[in-house]
Amino acid sequence: MRLLMVMLAVCSLSACQSIVVKDLDLIRPDNLTGYKTKGVFDQDKLQKTLAQAQLKEEEIVVPQGNGDAVKIRGVHVSLPDAKTTVLYFGGNLTHVDENAPLLAKLSATCPANFTTFDYRGYGRTNGKPNALLLKEDALRIYDQVRAKTQGKLLVYGYSLGGFMASHIAANRTIDALVLEGSGTTPAEVVDAQIPWYAKPIVSVTISDNLKTIDNQNALSQYQGKVLVITGEKDSTMPANLGRKLFESIPSRDKQYWMVENGTHSNLSDDAQAKRLYCELLRQLN
Numbered sequence: 146m147r148l149l150m151v152m153l154a155v156c157s158l159s160a161c162q163s164i165v166v167k168d169l170d171l172i173r174p175d176n177l178t179g180y181k182t183k184g185v186f187d188q189d190k191l192q193k194t195l196a197q198a199q200l201k202e203e204e205i206v207v208p209q210g211n212g213d214a215v216k217i218r219g220v221h222v223s224l225p226d227a228k229t230t231v232l233y234f235g236g237n238l239t240h241v242d243e244n245a246p247l248l249a250k251l252s253a254t255c256p257a258n259f260t261t262f263d264y265r266g267y268g269r270t271n272g273k274p275n276a277l278l279l280k281e282d283a284l285r286i287y288d289q290v291r292a293k294t295q296g297k298l299l300v301y302g303y304s305l306g307g308f309m310a311s312h313i314a315a316n317r318t319i320d321a322l323v324l325e326g327s328g329t330t331p332a333e334v335v336d337a338q339i340p341w342y343a344k345p346i347v348s349v350t351i352s353d354n355l356k357t358i359d360n361q362n363a364l365s366q367y368q369g370k371v372l373v374i375t376g377e378k379d380s381t382m383p384a385n386l387g388r389k390l391f392e393s394i395p396s397r398d399k400q401y402w403m404v405e406n407g408t409h410s411n412l413s414d415d416a417q418a419k420r421l422y423c424e425l426l427r428q429l430n
Contacts, residue, residue: 376407
């Protein structure tokens with residue numbers, strides 16, 4: 146969203162009246178950010194947090210028309226006594242090598258196997274992303290993980306990953322859903338970034354691809370277990386959008402938690418958020 150704020154600032158200064166938000170204004174692969182990993186998450190690093198856990202590298206090959214292939218890469222971590230697997234979709238600017246250590250810490254508190262992949266153009270995965278391709282990949286990832294999973298499978302989406310997780314919930318039968326720092330639609334998320342003084346003079350147009358992402362629509366028939374976590378001071382995915390999404394979900398087996406003073410990046414550190422997540426895992430076991 147930082148790029149969007151710059152766009153809005155420039156627009157305000159130049160008195161422009163229209164901004165077109167394209168896929169890559171909200172989806173930020175490594176070639177646009179210059180991301181470099183600070184270290185690969187491997188078996189040695191895993192065992193510093195989970196001594197008995199085992200790590201396996203995963204890959205999904207997606208053939209391309211030109212003869213090349215996109216290789217969607219990630220990791221699967223298994224614990225000796227864990228019965229439930231968590232399929233985690235990270236946020237924009239996050240990668241397997243940062244997400245996996247976070248998941249390992251959560252699993253040290255609430256034991257669960259977990260799997261997470263890099264999006265196209267992120268970290269270990271090659272290719273060029275757009276909103277439609279990421280949604281297609283999310284279903285590919287889910288199908289492969291589901292086929293290899295013996296027990297229950299919880300789908301967890303953080304930020305951008307919340308849109309992927311909701312898309313899966315709309316198209317597959319899942320055992321439970323966690324949405325952390327997520328929102329309703331890209332259009333409403335973008336609108337929330339526009340300062341009040343600019344709203345009368347600035348109009349925003351969303352790309353056709355981004356218009357296909359709609360968490361409220363995706364979850365309009367969802368009846369399963371769901372936990373929605375928002376942050377009181379989250380300026381990227383404002384809490385009111387998370388609350389709006391929560392209230393629109395028809396499931397009777399749903400929980401909502403707003404982290405007091407929570408920002409976009411610290412929600413999973415909150416003690417009550419962890420307790421609710423752990424309780425959800427226990428219900429699945």
